[in-house]
Amino acid sequence: MNENKEETTGRPVLTVTALNGIIKDILEGAFPAIWVEGEISNFKIYTSGHIYFTLKDADSQIRGVMWKGSRKTLRFTPKDGDKVIITGRISVYNKRGEYQLVADSMEPKGLGALQAAFEELKKKLAAEGLFDQSRKKPLPAIAWSVGIVTSPKGAAVRDMIRTLNRRFPGLRIILNPSPVQGEGAAAKIARAIEELNEYGQVDVIIAGRGGGSLEDLWAFNEEVVARAIAASKIPVVSAVGHEVDFTIADFVADARASTPTAAAEIVAPEKVALEAQVAELSRKLRLEMRNKLEADSQFVDDLMGRLGATARNMVELHRHKLEAMRGGLRGQNPANKVRMRKERLAQLSTAMIRALTRLAGVKRLQAKTALDRLAAIRPRTLITTRKVELTRMEESLSRSMNLRLRNDRNLIDKSAAALAAYDPAKVLDRGYAIVTRAADGRIVKTLADLAPGAKVSIRVSDGAAGATVDGKPKGGLKQGELF
């Protein structure tokens, strides 16, 4: 390129650009496609979208970049400390004379082996039919109690419980804690699912954990967990928080949620919605019944009106007939016949009106009974109504009692006056005397009671004195002559 012979000495001297150009050609030509493993550090995503990082091992490091366009292939979010395998090439940045590793793709180290195991198990279980849609149990429409298999620590359990309680306050939640990563976690998760089945008092099981690396989630890719989920009589929702793909548990589970929170949302009925549904039905129920009663009472009123009209018409009709008859019979001494007809008509009218009244009464009573029952079904209203009634009754009772007392008092006063007027002592005060016969004590009222010489007793206001009748009694005293 820019290779010039130095003018004075003739030595071949390179410019920096030329040198870097040569290095670039050599390096890039030598490493067009390589796999490198190492640990990520200084991981940074620039606003441009490119990712810059350093890949290192115990003794060495190399700068690395992943261009924005390659990020699509990333199936996890790398972070500092992650051990990864990078597929890429070496690139030289002329301007700075630096070389770097350009990553075309990146996968967590160990993924290959895990991935192979995953694919193998997936194939095996799929062949057994464990993932078949027909095997999947429907989730309960309303779960009254939820079993949870997860770690008692960490965000997952908190998220699930929070979400369950938000959607259905008071929902029964039964946690069967289990480690969700590390040695033996898979067997413990499987056992926890079995235990909830043995316990039996849950409507649905959520088995899961929060997000993590593929290794962290691995327990949910193990056969023992898959088998436990498949064997569960209670529907199982898998809830493994993961950005990458599915776990085996997701394939076997009766429903799959992408996060613990989402699982809780799938599982928990929304109490508010249920309450609203019941309230709406209740409202409709009352509305319909009221309509029905109103329609019925209107019907009764209509009926009454029509019956009344019919009755009047019939009476009219009979009256006309009667008039006609009376006219026709005039002059033929028809009085008896007319009277008979009249009586018959009166009887009929009375009977008819009685029947109509009875019918109306029955209908009214029916409507009233219905209304009473309607009222009874709303006890608070009824109590209020009854209270008002009671108050009214009390008032009316005390009113009538007062009236009664007043009447009684009047009567007593009057009687007392009357009695006073009849008190014989009063009469004697006014100068009258009571004469009784000494023989038999009878009061002398007429002359016939007085024989000449008979002994009598004369009672006056302050005492009595004996006397003897002398002479012949003389009649003829007229009313009024006394005074």
Added chain:
Amino acid sequence: MSEKVEKEIKFEAALKRLEDIVSQLEKGDMDLEVSMKLFEEGVGTVRRLQKKLEEAERKIEKLVKDGGAFKTEQMAGPEGDAAPF
């Protein structure tokens, strides 16, 4: 299966029955007496449904093995920050 599941089915069935009752009343071609019976049944059903929704106790339990059988132990709620969550 479990008594819980039975309860759920009853709730669902009761809800369904309530819907039936309402739609029958909506048709409105029934005798008053029959309507009243249905209405009373409906109100009873509403009460049962509401009671069921209200009776859920807010609790979080932990499954523990007690000899051969299982039982549950009360746990603190997630809102209590002293809880193991």
